[in-house]
Amino acid sequence: MPFDRSIKIAPSILSADFANLGAEIQAIEARGADWIHVDPMDGHFVPNLTIGPNVVAAIRPHVKTFMDVHLMISPADPYIGAFAKAGSDMITVHAEAGPHLHRSLQSVRAEGKMAGVALNMTTPLDHVADILDDIDMILIMTINPGFGGQKFTHAMIDKVARCRAMIADRPIHIQVDGGIDPTTAPLVAKAGANVLVAGSAVFRGGSVAQPNIYGDNIRAIRDAAQAAL
Ligand SMILES: O=C(CO)[C@@H](O)[C@H](O)COP(=O)(O)O
Numbered sequence: 001m002p003f004d005r006s007i008k009i010a011p012s013i014l015s016a017d018f019a020n021l022g023a024e025i026q027a028i029e030a031r032g033a034d035w036i037h038v039d040p041m042d043g044h045f046v047p048n049l050t051i052g053p054n055v056v057a058a059i060r061p062h063v064k065t066f067m068d069v070h071l072m073i074s075p076a077d078p079y080i081g082a083f084a085k086a087g088s089d090m091i092t093v094h095a096e097a098g099p100h101l102h103r104s105l106q107s108v109r110a111e112g113k114m115a116g117v118a119l120n121m122t123t124p125l126d127h128v129a130d131i132l133d134d135i136d137m138i139l140i141m142t143i144n145p146g147f148g149g150q151k152f153t154h155a156m157i158d159k160v161a162r163c164r165a166m167i168a169d170r171p172i173h174i175q176v177d178g179g180i181d182p183t184t185a186p187l188v189a190k191a192g193a194n195v196l197v198a199g200s201a202v203f204r205g206g207s208v209a210q211p212n213i214y215g216d217n218i219r220a221i222r223d224a225a226q227a228a229l
Contacts (some may be wrong), residue, residue: 007225008034008195009218010068010175012154013059014050014148017197021055021174022062023208035066035090037177037197040083045074045097046146053082060150066194070118070177072145073097084111092139092175094117095127105134116175120145121153122221125163132170137195142188143178148199151176152179157191164192173208182220186228196225 008160009034011217016024038056043049069088073079074097083091087217091113093104101117108115116137117128121144128135140160143150156176163174176193181201198221206213 004174005173005194007189007222007229008173009202009222010035010037010195010197011202011214012039012148012177012199014039014121015203017207020208021059024203025059026203027206027208027211028214029063029065029220031211032218033065033202035068035195036063037199037220038067038069038088040071040073040079041146045094046072046090048072048146053079053086056083056086056088063087066090068084068092068116068175069141070116070197071097073089075099077107079109080104080107084108084113088113090114090116090137090167092118092137094118094120094145095123096120096152101127102134103130105131109134116173118145118177119159121156125159125166129166132167132172135172137173138167139175139197140193141178142176142180142184145178150179152181154187157187159186160191160193169188180221183223185221185225189225190228196221 041048041050068090070092074091105115105165114136118139142156174193175195177190177197180198
């Protein structure tokens with residue numbers, strides 16, 4: 001099957017109602033979400049504590065699309081097996097999480113999962129340039145990880161463009177995360193990103209009681225991104 005480089009909208013459930021995660025996921029999937037983005041944080045690599053493997057396992061039956069799990073955990077290796085068994089489809093580890101990025105990626109693939117690498121804003125693309133065959137996705141952070149609702153960093157647009165040039169025709173997704181909304185989505189899509197994570201811009205104004213707002217928000221991001229291609 002040819003690699004699918006079409007624009008995908010991956011709502012970050014960090015901005016969802018945690019008391020209603022199953023219903024929130026069903027609501028956004030029914031209204032156009034392509035992937036479900038999950039943000040486990042350890043209170044050490046980032047200054048926030050969020051989701052563990054038990055929560056990922058609990059929401060798994062509600063995810064009919066693709067579960068994209070972005071580990072903000074250092075070191076990640078002791079937890080890769082648990083997040084894999086919980087039902088992740090993609091497991092992304094941070095290049096900065098240590099101790100050995102390549103070993104972490106091998107562990108993810110050994111679990112039969114797709115392997116992503118996240119790069120903090122100050123981490124150069126060189127960190128992954130020599131191991132592209134071992135990577136299914138590069139996540140270019142457009143904020144400092146830890147919290148939703150931060151402002152997009154425009155300096156990362158050029159990094160996305162350089163990443164697109166670096167991977168050329170390889171079957172590697174380029175994901176962006178942080179401050180993605182209908183004004184920033186076209187900038188990163190034009191530069192070459194194809195998986196757009198958005199938390200506040202998807203969940204803002206909606207709820208499980210008013211789910212059509214989620215649909216409007218997802219459509220606005222997708223339409224803006226596609227118009228830039
Ligand atoms: O990984 C993270 C935060 O570290 C993100 O996934 C955020 O949850 C995105 O939120 P918005 O910037 O879209 O509100």
